[in-house]
Amino acid sequence: MKKVAISACLLGEKCRYDASDNRDEKLLSLLRGAELISFCPEDDAFGTPRPTMDLIETKEGHKAISNSSGEDLSSPVIEYAAAFFERHTDIDLFIGKDRSPSCGVCSARLYNEEKNLLSSQEAGLMAKEAIKRGIECFDAEKF
Numbered sequence: 306m307k308k309v310a311i312s313a314c315l316l317g318e319k320c321r322y323d324a325s326d327n328r329d330e331k332l333l334s335l336l337r338g339a340e341l342i343s344f345c346p347e348d349d350a351f352g353t354p355r356p357t358m359d360l361i362e363t364k365e366g367h368k369a370i371s372n373s374s375g376e377d378l379s380s381p382v383i384e385y386a387a388a389f390f391e392r393h394t395d396i397d398l399f400i401g402k403d404r405s406p407s408c409g410v411c412s413a414r415l416y417n418e419e420k421n422l423l424s425s426q427e428a429g430l431m432a433k434e435a436i437k438r439g440i441e442c443f444d445a446e447k448f
């Protein structure tokens with residue numbers, strides 16, 4: 306049985322910043338028979354509801370910056386991702402919610418520090434950890 310790591314909001318968990326979900330029935334029917342292992346780095350680190358954050362290009366690389374406080378929120382997301390993949394070493398597939406600065410695989414928006422859009426094809430911070438480990442990764446909308 307395939308082990309699929311999947312953004313919890315796609316399963317219907319109300320863990321988005323505004324306590325809503327992104328349940329995707331079509332995706333879930335395609336994944337029928339697979340073992341689904343859900344994750345949500347932002348809910349774990351910051352709770353729900355929470356302020357939004359954007360992926361910003363800085364001199365130190367891509368950072369998740371809070372839209373309310375301007376704080377760098379990257380570390381808790383990256384630490385959650387590292388712990389998740391250490392716990393689950395046999396993941397076959399990673400499916401992330403498209404456009405999320407944490408979970409998007411090649412659809413996250415990247416801005417510069419003046420908030421100008423640089424790209425809409427980036428990996429979010431958790432997806433980046435999955436890619437680094439050689440796991441096959443898809444945005445939910447592309448699966």
Ligand code: SF4
Pocket residue numbers: 312313314315320321322344345346347348402405407408
């Ligand atoms: S996209 Fe990722 S971080 Fe955002 S709510 Fe879904 S699982 Fe959580």
